[in-house]
Amino acid sequence: EVQLVQSGAEVKKSGESLKISCKGSGYNFIHYWIGWVRQVPGRGPEWMGIIYPDDSDTRYSPSFQGQVTISADKSISVAFLQWSSLKASDSGIYYCVRVAPDGTFFDFWGQGALVTVAS
């Protein structure tokens, strides 16, 4: 059974750093792109970026390029999303997603991680 299990909710202050994680299991982690999607209340989901764990090839949405860093540790089947300096506007729910083999949709989702940034 494919599973993406994310780290828990976080409450941070503006300017702090944060790294959240997503552990994949039940499939060959290194051979599927894995991505991150943000959701804020009242808006549709937003794709942030994806990484190919085998070689760490990473692609970012222009909206998130330079704002976050996506990485992966293939030895432990974990992907990461990190911020060096959080802003209040980074508050939201962050989902990790597995990209389908043809690369065009997201076939499995993590449970989500709520990030709250206090200004």
Add this chain to the structure above:
Amino acid sequence: EIVLTQSPGSLYVSPGERATLSCRASQSITNSYLAWYQQRPDRAPRLLIYDASTRAAGIPDRFSGSGSGTDFTLTISRLEPEDFAVYYCQQYGGLYSYTFGQGTKLEIK
């Protein structure tokens, strides 16, 4: 970037009836790379349909997708109580570009 516009924003339908949800793209979607997701309250989205009309594994056949080019539809026949949720469409625009619609909330009439 392709913009997806979903309509209506909210849809009120009775259990057992049919629901029709629309997703319109600002330009033609290559190869009908259009997916639909269901999101129940406080849950992660779940894949329902991909390639505009292919049901994902385990999805009941009361869910069907259709369309091509810029106009796509998700139809749910014989609504069950658990189908009342928010539905999102998502497209792949090539070169690692993914966008979602703003969602349609399906509510009990």
